Amino acid sequence: MKIKKLGEDYIIDRIRESFETQHPRIIKSIGDDASVTAITEKRCLLLTMDSLIEGVHFDRRYTPPYYLGRKAVAISVSDIAAMGGTPLFLLTAVSMPEDTEFELVEELYRGVKDSTTEYRIHLVGGNTSRADKLSVTTTLVGEAEKQRIAYRTGARPGELIYITGTPGDSALGLEILREQGFGALEKADLKRAVLKHLNPTARTGIARALAEKGLVSAMIDTSDGLLRDLAHITEKAGLGATVVCERIPLSQEMREYHISRARKLELALTGGEDYELLFTSPPENRDAIQIMAKRFNIRITPIGTVTEEKGIKVLHMGKELSIGARQGYQHFVSP
């Protein structure tokens, strides 16, 4: 059977099954934003690994090397953030064709450098290699207090589902880039969405604060699209969710862009690479969460509810939309 018929989730599930392991120091293995292993009695190591591959995750025509370097760092920082952890040490494996101009390499690492400086993390190793296509794989090591780690599991029926920021903007940004090229960066009404795609920001501060205050029962970063990432939270817990379309906040850029309302909704529900936080929390935390949103000046919106009934229901004007819960980006599955 070819893997494109099976899909990434199937493959990861099979890998996870065959590597189920018992070790006193392993608290969480494959299947969350980062793995969790014990360092001392109270402290844990968080480990995450991500790849950005030319032709799969990015198109060189729309990806300046500087931003590629920044994004490679940010998406790993986002994974550590979504666990409520502090990112610390980075390793990068960069592969590229041998006829690559050194200037591209310098630009890429300048992006890595600026991003590591901003997140106060440190590049400590990695490797470079020849390959047919450009790719950047990052490993990020973080730490967290054992008692304050936010896992994907942990949601309970009746809890509210929250999202930071405005979903779908990264996918919109890519659509704008494809239509208008880098000229879009000069346009005030488009720039923010394009930069959301090229240069996402990991929600480190607010994620850690939410986890430290015990305000999240489950948390994930939105890399695969809102619905698919929500399914990651609900499915493993044997639960479902109801999402109300009218509650999903759309950015001004999204609202004003010349695409149909249906397409906007599709981008918001299934567009990947936002690297926002999606989390669940009991209703009584509502006010505390909004106080946190104000403190960090980040929009946090309740968009639905965790349900005992499995599957993800999307309500639009009171009617259920027929959107597969797993819609969103998945590797290997052919469209």
Add this chain to the structure above:
Amino acid sequence: MKIKKLGEDYIIDRIRESFETQHPRIIKSIGDDASVTAITEKRCLLLTMDSLIEGVHFDRRYTPPYYLGRKAVAISVSDIAAMGGTPLFLLTAVSMPEDTEFELVEELYRGVKDSTTEYRIHLVGGNTSRADKLSVTTTLVGEAEKQRIAYRTGARPGELIYITGTPGDSALGLEILREQGFGALEKADLKRAVLKHLNPTARTGIARALAEKGLVSAMIDTSDGLLRDLAHITEKAGLGATVVCERIPLSQEMREYHISRARKLELALTGGEDYELLFTSPPENRDAIQIMAKRFNIRITPIGTVTEEKGIKVLHMGKELSIGARQGYQHFVSP
């Protein structure tokens, strides 16, 4: 300037320069087999990242997926071993074309699984992704006591240079595979060299013992070839070395294979991927090192001396061979 004109060493040096960083917890950043960061006052985290890329590091025709999985683990374990550390937690990023058969994926991870079991390490995360070519990138986390870590730097003039095993066997194994295919695995006189290439063993036990007993002043694993890895030890220390060809131990497979004596020497001096240990030690440790060799049943041979004079001299029958010190595998440099 295209990177193939500059070479991997140049690029890594530039990256290292631009990321020179001061952080109380970073003990060793880019430039050794693994980075070293402090966990507690006495314990350190070791981090290493390696890539095996189709068409660059391996040819699918000569690389059964099971062995690819094993090798991906072993080469990272070798890096942690060469620091004198204990390998612990593994992450893998596997990329492959979407029309890959799932059986290949299963075989690859079966190799990873068997190898992790043998080294008593644990796969805790990573990712899978679509790509044009098959590749496996591994990150391995290890630990070591701060006082017992073996760095690449630390060699002093007059010290002896030692190597474990018999160098060049991996390169010989690849040559045999190219000439004779997998049939060579059925031949008693060829099998060991072929398996040395397909299925290298990291020298974990003896490396840790040598480091713990304080018997090494500098240590590296031989992944790029004896001379190039030796240069990694001497150059940063501002030193040189003399290597005596007659002292270099050749395996029975190498001695008996139908290639010229000159070619055998070339394989031993520059063939990569042996994953043996190359280390330096004061002359007075000679006996202690041989006792260790016996205990682990691993051949350890002194092959030369660290010199104050820079550059690497290779002596053959008392005459200097004209082999560039940096000869060996280097990414990006066109032959």
